[in-house]
């Protein structure tokens with residue numbers, strides 16, 4: 189069910205419903221996502237909710253964001269606690285350590301976020317000095333995700349990135365030296381013109397920097413601007429080439445001691461991203477900031493996309509909710525198959541049957557037997573999970589496992 193945008197009080201009602209659902213023993217603990225929409229330059233391939241040349245809005249935006257945190261906490265009245273935080277964007281590092289510290293403080297004061305719990309912030313190598321990184325650690329951030337994207341200067345220039353390969357590696361060194369508990373590097377593959385050898389060299393470089401976590405994403409071309417630019421650079425990589433990139437990443441990172449714990453994510457032992465893990469397990473979560481998406485009381489919602497409209501709504505006391513969708517039982521069943529299947533932990537079969545009266549093994553016996561025979565999946569300890577080989581096919585496999593009538597049940 190989609191509701192029309194701008195109806196005041198929708199989210200408040202959801203918060204209240206969530207508050208009613210909280211246990212008498214204590215507050216419900218949820219992850220929180222915070223969106224920082226500003227970037228120095230809007231890279232052509234990026235379709236996130238980002239804005240360039242809006243430096244004048246940074247301060248008022250952060251004030252509005254902090255007010256939204258306070259207002260939300262008032263409605264929830266101590267019945268939700270934030271267990272982990274992910275500040276993404278955009279380029280959070282662009283707004284500086286002082287404002288980022290204030291945002292985390294607000295979550296501590298109003299939502300009981302505890303120092304030492306996971307707090308991730310995304311950073312661009314162009315705005316990560318030793319002192320700003322130390323200030324972030326001091327503020328309580330303990331996980332840094334560095335958008336390196338490539339370790340080839342030519343490729344970085346083609347991608348519109350403002351940093352060089354050397355600057356990306358220096359940012360990783362500075363992050364380690366600053367004392368973050370986990371440092372992650374983001375890399376892209378399947379970039380027009382990129383070779384597998386070039387990608388492998390980039391991976392080796394970040395692994396040599398002793399990073400704790402690597403996210404490697406296939407470049408996808410969404411929208412006219414990206415398609416045109418991608419074509420100008422030689423067009424997107426073929427499916428076979430994508431599989432080669434992926435296989436190279438899996439092999440190299442396994443050899444370096446990383447665990448492949450989600451389709452696009454690898455970590456050293458003890459360095460999985462807790463925030464993402466919660467989302468993949470289907471946890472509800474709070475969202476703050478323009479264009480952010482949250483999930484509460486069985487409803488997914490998104491907030492007003494434009495920074496100025498978001499600020500205005502908060503200053504004028506209007507709802508920031510742009511859209512809202514109630515998940516049906518069928519939607520939730522599909523998500524409970526699709527998301528966990530992308531992770532190394534896989535689908536916990538008994539829990540799935542218990543929650544949805546859907547016995548996956550019986551309902552999809554032939555398909556699952558075929559996946560196992562082809563070494564694409566395995567049954568282990570009551571879980572169905574994909575093998576390393578099967579991971580790249582996660583989305584295609586999920587389509588074969590979901591119920592035939594998904595989307596038709598319509599019951600809530």
Ligand code: SF4
Nearest residue numbers: 227230231234277278
């Ligand atoms: S810096 Fe990152 S978030 Fe900003 S436009 Fe480029 S890819 Fe997108």
